[in-house]
Amino acid sequence: MDISSLYEQLFQKYGDLKWWPADTSEEVIIGAVLTQNTSWKNVEISISKLKENGSCSLYAISKMEEEKLKEQIRSSGFFNRKAQVLKKLSDSVIQNGGLEPLNSWKDEELDHFFSHMFGIGKETLDSILLYAFHRRRFVVDKYTNNFFSRIGMLKKNENAEFMREKIEDSFSVYQLKNFHAMIVNIGKDHCKAKPQCAGCFMNISCDHAKETMFP
Numbered sequence: 001m002d003i004s005s006l007y008e009q010l011f012q013k014y015g016d017l018k019w020w021p022a023d024t025s026e027e028v029i030i031g032a033v034l035t036q037n038t039s040w041k042n043v044e045i046s047i048s049k050l051k052e053n054g055s056c057s058l059y060a061i062s063k064m065e066e067e068k069l070k071e072q073i074r075s076s077g078f079f080n081r082k083a084q085v086l087k088k089l090s091d092s093v094i095q096n097g098g099l100e101p102l103n104s105w106k107d108e109e110l111d112h113f114f115s116h117m118f119g120i121g122k123e124t125l126d127s128i129l130l131y132a133f134h135r136r137r138f139v140v141d142k143y144t145n146n147f148f149s150r151i152g153m154l155k156k157n158e159n160a161e162f163m164r165e166k167i168e169d170s171f172s173v174y175q176l177k178n179f180h181a182m183i184v185n186i187g188k189d190h191c192k193a194k195p196q197c198a199g200c201f202m203n204i205s206c207d208h209a210k211e212t213m214f215p
């Protein structure tokens with residue numbers, strides 16, 4: 001199966017998932033940090049608390065006492081570290097004039113700026129560039145690797161990073177956003193750590209299902 005057919009099959013099932021669910025690009029960035037190692041449900045609680053307190057912005061976080069920030073993001077887990085990450089990130093962005101000037105930066109400049117920040121790993125970086133800055137980025141996470149290797153897009157021991165360039169060249173920014181969202185959805189619905197192939201809409205064309213269900 002080629003990558004475009006894979007996208008189409010997912011799209012027929014999930015359609016436009018309108019991911020990332022946020023009112024502003026700053027909220028995307030805050031959510032991208034908060035979602036590290038926790039479920040989106042927990043992030044939503046933290047984001048609601050920040051909004052209730054009028055502090056769901058990088059400027060507000062930069063000005064806020066770290067202890068107060070920890071209280072508001074407690075539901076997202078690892079709140080000591082995440083508060084530090086958010087404070088440092090917010091300070092750096094504010095020192096550079098906020099998000100508006102950053103919007104005109106080249107991809108490699110944004111990449112360099114965020115990737116050198118404390119607590120910003122590759123997955124968070126890709127999410128920020130794709131969803132907050134609308135740059136052509138493919139987000140590779142555990143769902144992507146599980147799904148791509150089982151469906152037959154990767155050879156043994158290959159990582160989905162191997163396909164990044166091809167995917168980023170083949171899809172629009174809108175499609176890259178939705179592609180990641182659809183992969184996360186199938187990862188949560190069916191292609192879990194222990195895949196549930198019997199009820200999965202991809203099982204006819206999936207290598208793993210062919211091997212395990214129809215040997």
Ligand code: SF4
Nearest residue numbers: 191197200203206209
């Ligand atoms: S059929 Fe099974 S292995 Fe293939 S995508 Fe679905 S859940 Fe994953």
